Ligand SMILES: [Zn+2]
């Protein structure tokens with residue numbers, strides 16, 4: 001199969017299965033300008049599927065950088081809230097939203113960290129109405145990856161750039177199950193497995209999870225009324241969609257006040273473009289009380305104290321070592337992939353979908369923060385045990401694989 | 405000077421002189437994706453000038469085409485009004501607006517004309533809040549050209565594409581006075597000349613203009629309270645800006661009920677992608693009563709009867725034969741250039757800026773239409789005489805040059 005054919009199959013998968021785009025529906029698409037080839041294929045697929053309009057908003061590395069290299073103080077505390085508000089309104093009115101992920105890692109590495117932090121703060125504040133619309137479940141949305149040269153160079157630094165790009169696309173196509181004759185059917189089957197595991201765990205009504213192995217010994221309280229999520233979603237009107245492609249995780253909500261013990265992180269974490277390696281965190285009463293790392297520990301400490309919720313947990317996710325992404329053995333430096341390669345927890349904001357509708361968020365222990373940052377604790381040594389409120393113990397994973 | 409240097413000078417001219425961008429001001433930029441090199445230079449120049457944010461919205465020929473080649477009925481009657489509304493609001497709140505003009509001529513020539521017309525209707529309806537914000541004078545805005553291969557091929561069909569692009573850029577740089585050591589100073593001087601002529605004509609309080617020569621014999625009533633405009637503008641807060649670059653015209657408002665005689669058009673007119681040549685129009689009581697042409701007369705007749713105002717006039721403009729654009733002798737198939745190569749009149753909608761604030765638009769004879777279409781009547785043979793209400797005659801242009 002040619003590369004172009006695979007890109008068309010990716011576009012098709014994203015529009016038909018990822019978004020579940022409905023005839024007459026509008027599509028709002030965001031992408032890096034380097035991904036324009038995929039944008040064009042998605043645009044065609046969306047119009048074919050009956051889209052009323054496809055609007056592509058492009059980010060451009062050179063323009064992103066220009067803010068820091070040529071900007072004045074005025075450029076570091078402002079973001080165009082009017083645009084995010086309008087996009088949020090469009091989603092609320094029924095537009096579908098597609099993001100092509102493919103930023104250049106480390107783009108801002110050489111810039112003034114204070115400026116970068118201020119821009120991030122201004123942007124996340126301005127983007128809130130848009131993000132809220134996405135996470136509130138009012139519309140179907142989807143994220144798919146695109147390989148940029150910068151990303152490929154980071155993943156395969158020893159290869160010539162063109163080879164690195166080819167090789168990474170190969171992994172991406174496999175992770176997206178585009179190596180299957182019928183990728184959509186393969187995804188439906190994978191989602192059935194996720195659904196069965198979610199149902200099993202939901203049925204156990206666990207009080208906590210215990211992670212053990214490879215230096216980790218962490219007991220994580222689960223929020224009262226926590227909901228296991230993962231795989232596909234559906235709107236009230238019945239539209240089925242798959243927000244993240246690829247996705248391999250099932251995830252739920254920790255109690256922000258109950259995390260105790262030690263977590264050894266099994267993959268490097270990229271914080272604002274800086275790579276933090278060998279991260280080890282000690283938790284007490286839900287809070288990260290000691291943050292150590294082999295490299296850039298200070299960056300982690302600063303990030304995880306952005307606000308009160310940043311040092312507490314908002315997500316816990318389970319991924320088996322046999323997932324296609326984990327099996328590739330590649331470190332992708334990209335959350336969409338790496339979080340699907342291993343069990344993880346997230347510092348910061350929790351997802352509303354992980355709590356029963358109508359539950360008291362405060363009483364349940366739902367965390368809130370400006371950040372949501374996944375860090376990997378899974379690996380071939382990890383075992384996960386479910387703890388019931390009655391003291392019962394339920395093996396969930398052993399040596400990195402599900403036993404349910 | 406290298407091409408890159410000239411592009412940087414164009415970016416500088418656009419931001420500093422065209423927009424008069426103020427420190428702390430936001431910039432909303434629209435461009436074809438082919439113009440990204442200029443977008444990046446403008447982005448840098450804008451941040452350097454203190455922009456709080458530069459947002460670039462890109463159009464892409466392939467995606468524009470996909471609507472027609474792959475779209476269903478749903479795709480022909482919808483445009484994202486929410487985006488135009490938001491952009492309008494941003495301008496009203498003080499954002500500056502920059503358009504890089506450079507569409508591919510004839511892009512939609514092969515598509516279903518009914519679909520094209522429906523998309524145009526939906527788009528102009530949706531875009532109204534944005535267009536209104538631009539024309540209402542609440543913020544500084546600027547349009548600059550960018551040479552696309554498609555445009556260059558149309559202007560120089562006999563040259564190899566790369567040569568055509570180079571040659572057209574040469575003309576564009578000259579028209580933009582980028583061949584001057586200090587282009588901004590050259591433009592300030594040019595605007596002083598425009599200002600002096602506007603003041604002179606304003607002082608005459610003319611009742612009508614008489615165009616004569618090269619077969620044209622046209623008496624054009626001027627609106628009561630008409631205002632001569634052209635060159636630079638200024639906001640209430642004092643910000644000076646130059647909406648169109650290049651610009652060579654001074655223009656005012658005709659009385660929609662008083663145009664009599666014959667106009668021989670001196671350049672081909674592009675109507676919805678169709679070239680109309682040898683256009684001759686007879687006017688009576690302000691209305692085009694006979695429309696003849698050597699080619700595609702029917703296209704002109706249809707266009708100039710789009711609505712009642714389409715067959716009446718909304719603008720009259722004076723441009724000397726010695727303007728750099730006229731001197732180039734090139735037909736640009738682009739209003740930004742061609743309307744600055746010759747005296748012209750426009751069928752359709754009039755500009756509010758050409759009428760004294762508070763004047764009674766109906767009594768003044770201000771025209772209204774969905775279209776505004778410039779057609780060139782100027783040339784080396786044309787003479788223009790101002791007619792006072794008292795019967796006085798005031799020579800304004802002779803043999804294509806100003807005599808005031
Ligand atoms: Zn996750």
Ligand SMILES: [Zn+2]
Nearest residue numbers: 315346373374
């Ligand atoms: Zn997460």
Ligand SMILES: [Zn+2]
Nearest residue numbers: 653655721743
């Ligand atoms: Zn004009």
Ligand SMILES: [Zn+2]
Nearest residue numbers: 719750777778
């Ligand atoms: Zn005009």
